[in-house]
Amino acid sequence: MSAAVVLRDIYNLLLVHFGPQHWWPGESPFEIMVGAVLTQNTSWQNVEKAIANLKTAELLSPAVLAALPPEVLAEHIRPAGYHNLKAGRLKNLLALITGQGGVEALLAQPTALLRELLLSVKGIGPETADSIVLYAAGQPVFVVDTYTHRIFSRHGLIGEECDYFQLQDLFMDNLEEDAALFNEYHALLVRLGKEFCKKTKPKCEDCPLAVLARKNGKKGIDNAK
DNA sequence: CCCCAGGCGTCCA
DNA sequence: TGGACGCATGGG
Numbered sequence: 001m002s003a004a005v006v007l008r009d010i011y012n013l014l015l016v017h018f019g020p021q022h023w024w025p026g027e028s029p030f031e032i033m034v035g036a037v038l039t040q041n042t043s044w045q046n047v048e049k050a051i052a053n054l055k056t057a058e059l060l061s062p063a064v065l066a067a068l069p070p071e072v073l074a075e076h077i078r079p080a081g082y083h084n085l086k087a088g089r090l091k092n093l094l095a096l097i098t099g100q101g102g103v104e105a106l107l108a109q110p111t112a113l114l115r116e117l118l119l120s121v122k123g124i125g126p127e128t129a130d131s132i133v134l135y136a137a138g139q140p141v142f143v144v145d146t147y148t149h150r151i152f153s154r155h156g157l158i159g160e161e162c163d164y165f166q167l168q169d170l171f172m173d174n175l176e177e178d179a180a181l182f183n184e185y186h187a188l189l190v191r192l193g194k195e196f197c198k199k200t201k202p203k204c205e206d207c208p209l210a211v212l213a214r215k216n217g218k219k220g221i222d223n224a225k
Numbered sequence: 226c227c228c229c230a231g232g233c234g235t236c237c238a
Numbered sequence: 239t240g241g242a243c244g245c246a247t248g249g250g
Contacts, residue, residue, distance in 0.1 A: 035231095039230090040232040040233065041229095046248055082245045083245095085244090126233095127233090146232085186231090198229075199228080199230085
């Protein structure tokens with residue numbers, strides 16, 4: 001079974017089962033960027049509270065946040081957890097935005113450069129950078145997260161040791177380079193993870209992907225290490 | 226009470 | 239280079 005076929009089968013199963021997820025849940029590119037930082041190791045439910053706080057206080061714009069003392073910002077985003085840490089990370093991101101002449105100008109940079117710029121920000125790692133590239137800039141990179149790794153390793157499709165970039169390459173080498181596809185695929189994997197592939201309470205027997213086991217066996221994916 | 230959530234940086238061998 | 243740890247709130 002080729003990787004391309006397996007990846008397509010999984011996508012089709014998930015899309016039929018769950019339907020389109022309409023990601024990212026945010027109203028503007030800047031809101032998406034803020035949400036991407038706030039959701040680091042944090043449930044989206046908590047992030048929503050923090051973003052609602054910012055909106056209510058009319059703080060959710062680059063210019064306003066840039067002028068806000070970090071301690072004040074931290075108080076508003078408290079529900080998202082790690083608020084002191086994340087206030088600093090948002091400040092770092094705002095410095096990049098300002099330095100690049102604004103959100104529009106930053107997000108208009110070519111994919112590879114945009115990714116490098118984001119990764120140069122202290123507090124923005126591979127997943128946060130890729131989330132911004134895909135969901136805020138609409139450029140085609142595949143976003144990997146803990147759910148992606150957990151789902152694929154539990155189904156025996158990759159090894160436990162498969163790292164972020166190996167897993168990302170697996171998708172990007174075997175799917176057409178299409179931002180809309182990458183968008184929906186990642187969103188569907190998160191949906192699946194939340195409902196059927198939690199860390200300690202996997203509902204594997206009910207997993208929509210259970211049919212894959214019979215079709216694909218335990219052979220894994222051909223070019224997965 | 227416990228464990229977990231759409232990570233990342235630091236430290237230390 | 240890689241494994242442990244801190245960061246922190248809200249939900250189940």
